[in-house]
Amino acid sequence: MELVERVLAGDQWAISKAISAVENGGPEGRAIMKAVFPHVGGAVRIGITGPPGVGKSTLCDAITGVLRPAGRRVGIISVDPSSAFTGGALLGDRIRMGRVAEDPEVFMRSMATRGAFGGLSRATQDAADLLDAAGCQTLLIETVGVGQSEIEVARAADCVGVVLSPESGDGIQAMKSGLMEIADLVVINKADRVGADKLEYDIRSAFELGLKSRRETPILLTEAHRSKGVPELVGAIDQFVAACRADGRFEARRRCNMESRLRQIAEFMIHHSLFEVNGASRRVEALAQRVLERRQSSYDAAEELVREALDPNRGANS
Amino acid sequence: MTAKPRRTFRVLVAKPGLDGHDRGAKVVAAALRDAGFEVVYTGLHQTPEMIVNAALQEDVDAVCVSILSGAHMTLFPEILDLMKRKGMNDVLLCGGGIVPPEDAEQLNRLGVGRLFGPGTDTRDIVEYLTETLPVLRPAG
Numbered sequence: 001m002e003l004v005e006r007v008l009a010g011d012q013w014a015i016s017k018a019i020s021a022v023e024n025g026g027p028e029g030r031a032i033m034k035a036v037f038p039h040v041g042g043a044v045r046i047g048i049t050g051p052p053g054v055g056k057s058t059l060c061d062a063i064t065g066v067l068r069p070a071g072r073r074v075g076i077i078s079v080d081p082s083s084a085f086t087g088g089a090l091l092g093d094r095i096r097m098g099r100v101a102e103d104p105e106v107f108m109r110s111m112a113t114r115g116a117f118g119g120l121s122r123a124t125q126d127a128a129d130l131l132d133a134a135g136c137q138t139l140l141i142e143t144v145g146v147g148q149s150e151i152e153v154a155r156a157a158d159c160v161g162v163v164l165s166p167e168s169g170d171g172i173q174a175m176k177s178g179l180m181e182i183a184d185l186v187v188i189n190k191a192d193r194v195g196a197d198k199l200e201y202d203i204r205s206a207f208e209l210g211l212k213s214r215r216e217t218p219i220l221l222t223e224a225h226r227s228k229g230v231p232e233l234v235g236a237i238d239q240f241v242a243a244c245r246a247d248g249r250f251e252a253r254r255r256c257n258m259e260s261r262l263r264q265i266a267e268f269m270i271h272h273s274l275f276e277v278n279g280a281s282r283r284v285e286a287l288a289q290r291v292l293e294r295r296q297s298s299y300d301a302a303e304e305l306v307r308e309a310l311d312p313n314r315g316a317n318s
Numbered sequence: 319m320t321a322k323p324r325r326t327f328r329v330l331v332a333k334p335g336l337d338g339h340d341r342g343a344k345v346v347a348a349a350l351r352d353a354g355f356e357v358v359y360t361g362l363h364q365t366p367e368m369i370v371n372a373a374l375q376e377d378v379d380a381v382c383v384s385i386l387s388g389a390h391m392t393l394f395p396e397i398l399d400l401m402k403r404k405g406m407n408d409v410l411l412c413g414g415g416i417v418p419p420e421d422a423e424q425l426n427r428l429g430v431g432r433l434f435g436p437g438t439d440t441r442d443i444v445e446y447l448t449e450t451l452p453v454l455r456p457a458g
Contacts, residue, residue: 013374013405013406016377017377086351086352088350088354088355090347090351090359091357094358094359094360094372095359101360101364101371101372104371107375108372110356110376114326
C-alpha cells in the first residue's frame with residue numbers, strides 16, 4: 001500500500017490520513033494496521049493523565065520543548081470528550097501547545113473519545129502505533145480530563161504521569177483506589193500556587209501507608225507554562241523507563257498491555273459483528289419478535305446471534 | 319437546530335494574526351460542536367503556516383478562519399496557497415469576520431469558500447458545512 005510506505009517514511013499527510021482511517025473503523029484502517037505492525041514498538045509511550053484543568057496539555061507542550069532540542073522525535077495524541085448527545089466535540093488541546101505549533105516536525109493529533117469511557121478513544125492506541133511506525137521516539141498520550149477511575153492509559157503506556165494541581169484535594173484522595181494507583185510519577189503542576197507543598201506532603205504520606213513500590217513513586221513539582229521543573233520531570237521519566245528496562249518491568253508491562261489490547265480488539269470485532277454489520281439490527285429485530293411470540297427463549301435467540309457473529313466470514317467486508 | 323452530519327466531520331477553527339477578538343470564533347466553534355462536528359480550536363495568534371500544519375495533522379474537512387483585523391486579503395490567499403502546496407485540495411477553506419463584499423467576491427474567485435459576516439445565524443454556517451463537506455470528501 002502506497003499510504004503505508006509514506007507513513008513509514010514519516011510523511012505527515014499520510015500519517016494523518018492513516019489515523020483517520022483507523023479512527024473511522026473501516027476495513028482500510030484494519031489493513032493499514034496489519035501492514036505497519038512489524039515497524040511498531042520502538043517508541044517509548046508516556047501517558048499523561050489527571051483531572052480537567054490541571055495543565056496536562058501545557059505540560060505536554062513543555063515536555064516537548066525539552067525533548068526537541070535534545071533531538072528526539074516526538075508525537076502527541078491528545079484526547080478530549082465527545083458529546084454523548086450530539087457526538088460533537090471541542091478539541092482544545094492545541095490552544096495550550098504554542099511550542100508544538102511552532103515546530104512542524106512534531107506531529108500532534110487531537111482525538112475525540114467517540115463513546116469510549118476509559119479516558120482514551122478506541123483508536124488512540126492505533127494512532128500511537130502509526131506514529132511509532134512513522135519514526136517517533138517518544139509518544140505523549142494525553143487523556144481526557146479524568147475523574148477517579150478512567151485508567152485505561154495505564155494499559156497503553158510504558159510510563160504514566162498523573163498530573164494534579166494544588167487544588168486537587170488532600171491526602172485522602174491519594175489513598176483511594178483508581179487514578180493514583182496507576183501513577184509511575186506524580187506531577188504537581190501549578191506549583192507556584194498555594195498548597196503545592198502541602199499536597200506533596202499529603203501524597204507522600206498516603207503512599208507511605210501502602211505497598212513498598214508505592215513509596216518510591218517520584219513526586220515532581222512543575223510550572224508547565226514557564227517550563228519550571230519540566231527538565232527534571234523529563235529526567236525522572238527517562239530514569240523510570242531506564243530502570244524498568246534494566247529490571248524487566250518494561251517487557252513485563254508491554255506483555256500485559258498487549259494482552260489487554262488483544263482482548264479489546266477482539267471485543268470490538270465481536271461487538272461490531274454482532275450489532276454493526278449490515279443486517280445485524282434487522283436480525284435482532286426478527287429474533288426479538290420470535291421471543292415475544294414465545295416461539296424461542298431469549299437465551300436461545302442470543303446464542304443464535306453469537307453463533308452467527310462468530311462466523312469468521314461475517315462482516316469481513318463491512 | 320441540529321442537522322446531524324452523516325459522518326463525523328472534523329473542522330479547524332483558527333484565528334490568525336494579531337487580532338485578539340475571539341468571541342466570534344468561539345461562538346462558531348460551540349455551534350459546530352453542538353451540531354455534531356469535531357472542532358479543533360487552535361486559539362489566537364496563529365500564523366498561516368501553523369494553521370495549515372495543524373489542519374494537515376488533524377485531517378480536517380474544513381479550515382474556518384476568523385479575521386477581524388482587515389488582513390483578510392493577505393491571510394486567506396496565503397493559507398489557501400499553503401494548503402494547495404501540501405496537497406490539501408479536498409479541504410474547504412472558509413471563514414468569517416469583517417470582509418467587504420467586493421473582497422469576499424475576489425477571495426471566492428481564488429477558491430475560498432463562503433465568508434460569513436456579523437449577524438450570521440450559526441445555523442446557516444452549520445447548514446453550509448453540512449452540505450458542502452460531503453461533496454468535497456465523499457468517501458471520508
